[in-house]
Amino acid sequence: MAADEQKRPPSDERERHPDDDGGGAPSTAHGGPEPRPARDGRPRGEDPPRGDEPPPLPDAPPAVPAAAPAATENAAPAPGARTPDDLVPGDRLPGDRLPDDEIPDDEIPDDERSRRGPRWLRWTAVGAAVLVLGASGAGYLTFRTLDGNITSDANTAEELQRYDADRPARGPGAARTVLIIGSDDPSSLPGAVGGIGARSDTVILLHLSGDRDRATALSIPRDLMVDVPACTGEDGETTPARRAQFNWAYSFGGASCTIRTVEQLTGIRLDHHLDIDFAGFKELVDAVGGIEVDLPEAVRDHHTELDLEAGRQMLHGDDALAYVRARKGIGDGSDTARIARQQQFLGLLAAKLRSSEVLMNPGRLYPVLTTATSAITVDPGLSSLPRLYELVSEVRDVPDDALRFLTVPRVNDPDDPDRDVLVQPDADELFKQLRWDQPVTLESSGAAAPGGVLAPEGAENRPPAGQGTP
Incomplete structure (x- = not known):
C-alpha cells in the first residue's frame, strides 16, 4: 500500500450504524422510528398511485384510532402488576421498549436476525477494525519517524562521483561490500588532545558474497601506513597525496577520502558506507541494556579514563566506549589486542540486538531503532529504512560459522614500531579473493580477545567464528 493511501482516512465512505440495513435507513424493528413520509405524503416504500386511481384528497382528515378507555386514578392494578412506585433503578414497566442492543437474540425475529448477523460478531469486527486502523496509523508514524532519522551523506556521494574514473571496477555478480566507519572527534573525548580533527578510530570492510552464504568483516x-590520495576537506582545502597513517584520511577529507584510500589500498570497489560516531555507539549500548564483560584484573587507563574493577560486570555508555577504545591500560597494550576486543564486543552487541530480549520487548526495541537510525550517516x-533493513537481513541470514572476523595481514613498521x-604477498592475496568474491583462505590465529569479553549466554567464552588476526 502506498504511503498516501495508508494514511488517508475513510472520509469518502458514509459511516453506518451497526444496525444499518445496508441502504442507509435506520431499522424500524421493535418499536423503532416510523418511516419518514415521502414528499407527496406517502409513507416511504409505498407504490405511487396508479393513473386510474385518484390520489387521496389533500384535505381528507386522517383516520383517528379509537381512544383507549381512560384509566381512572382509583382503578386497581391487575394482580401481580408492578406500578411506578415499585420500580428500582434499572427496572422498566411492561410497555417500555428495550434499546436495540439489549434485545435478547432469541426475541429477534428470524428475518431480522439473519439480516443483522450475530451481535457479538458485528461488534468484534468493529473493534478489530478500530485496532487495525490505530496500529496502522501508529506503525506508519513510527516508520516515518525512523526513516527521517537517517542522515544521507550526499556530499560524499558527490565527491566520489568526481573521482569515479579513478575508482576500481565493480565486483562480479551480486556481491556487496560495505565500509563501516566508527568516527570520533578526539577533542571531545576524555584524555584526548584537541586540534587534530575527527578521525576514523575503527574501520571494518564488510564483504557479503553474491550467494549470501558467507561474509568477511575485515x-x-x-595505525597502518598507507598511500592517501589528494582529498578535499569540508573547508574546501585540498590536501596533497601523501603516505600517512590510515586514520588521517578521515581528517583530510571525511568519509570520501577514507573510501578512496581503502579502494586504492585493496582494489575493491565499495558499494556502500555507513558512518557511526562514538556518541551514537554509547547510546546504542545503553539502549540494549549494556554489554557484559568479565575482567581478569582491574583496568586503569588514564587516556580513556577507564576505571574498572576485576570481575563480571555490565558496561554502559561511557565505560563501554572507553573499553573498546582502550589500548595501553588493558591486555598487552597493543593495537592488535584492541582490534580483537572491538571485534568481539561488536559481535556481542549484534547478538544482543538480534535477541528476544530486544526484538520481543517493544519498550526496548523502539529506543534501539530510534538510537540506531539517529546515530548513522549513510x-x-x-538512506531509507527498507534499504537498511534489507542489508541487515542479508547479514543476519549468513550462517554463524560462515561469518569471519579478520584483520589485514600486517607487522610493525621497521621505521616506526608504533606504526x-x-x-x-598475504595482503594482496586476501584483497584479490574479496575483490573476485572467492572464499577467503587466509588462516586466522583464533586467539581470544584479551580483556575478558564474555561470549553470548549459553556459549563458551570464545570469539565469534573465524575471529582473530593472522
Whole structure:
C-alpha cells in the first residue's frame, strides 16, 4: 500500500450504524422510528398511485384510532402488576421498549436476525477494525519517524562521483561490500588532545558474497601506513597525496577520502558506507541494556579514563566506549589486542540486538531503532529504512560459522614500531579473493580477545567464528 493511501482516512465512505440495513435507513424493528413520509405524503416504500386511481384528497382528515378507555386514578392494578412506585433503578414497566442492543437474540425475529448477523460478531469486527486502523496509523508514524532519522551523506556521494574514473571496477555478480566507519572527534573525548580533527578510530570492510552464504568483516588498523590520495576537506582545502597513517584520511577529507584510500589500498570497489560516531555507539549500548564483560584484573587507563574493577560486570555508555577504545591500560597494550576486543564486543552487541530480549520487548526495541537510525550517516543508496533493513537481513541470514572476523595481514613498521605495514604477498592475496568474491583462505590465529569479553549466554567464552588476526 502506498504511503498516501495508508494514511488517508475513510472520509469518502458514509459511516453506518451497526444496525444499518445496508441502504442507509435506520431499522424500524421493535418499536423503532416510523418511516419518514415521502414528499407527496406517502409513507416511504409505498407504490405511487396508479393513473386510474385518484390520489387521496389533500384535505381528507386522517383516520383517528379509537381512544383507549381512560384509566381512572382509583382503578386497581391487575394482580401481580408492578406500578411506578415499585420500580428500582434499572427496572422498566411492561410497555417500555428495550434499546436495540439489549434485545435478547432469541426475541429477534428470524428475518431480522439473519439480516443483522450475530451481535457479538458485528461488534468484534468493529473493534478489530478500530485496532487495525490505530496500529496502522501508529506503525506508519513510527516508520516515518525512523526513516527521517537517517542522515544521507550526499556530499560524499558527490565527491566520489568526481573521482569515479579513478575508482576500481565493480565486483562480479551480486556481491556487496560495505565500509563501516566508527568516527570520533578526539577533542571531545576524555584524555584526548584537541586540534587534530575527527578521525576514523575503527574501520571494518564488510564483504557479503553474491550467494549470501558467507561474509568477511575485515578490520583495517588505524595505525597502518598507507598511500592517501589528494582529498578535499569540508573547508574546501585540498590536501596533497601523501603516505600517512590510515586514520588521517578521515581528517583530510571525511568519509570520501577514507573510501578512496581503502579502494586504492585493496582494489575493491565499495558499494556502500555507513558512518557511526562514538556518541551514537554509547547510546546504542545503553539502549540494549549494556554489554557484559568479565575482567581478569582491574583496568586503569588514564587516556580513556577507564576505571574498572576485576570481575563480571555490565558496561554502559561511557565505560563501554572507553573499553573498546582502550589500548595501553588493558591486555598487552597493543593495537592488535584492541582490534580483537572491538571485534568481539561488536559481535556481542549484534547478538544482543538480534535477541528476544530486544526484538520481543517493544519498550526496548523502539529506543534501539530510534538510537540506531539517529546515530548513522549513510550513502544515498542506504538512506531509507527498507534499504537498511534489507542489508541487515542479508547479514543476519549468513550462517554463524560462515561469518569471519579478520584483520589485514600486517607487522610493525621497521621505521616506526608504533606504526604498521602490510605483510605481502598475504595482503594482496586476501584483497584479490574479496575483490573476485572467492572464499577467503587466509588462516586466522583464533586467539581470544584479551580483556575478558564474555561470549553470548549459553556459549563458551570464545570469539565469534573465524575471529582473530593472522
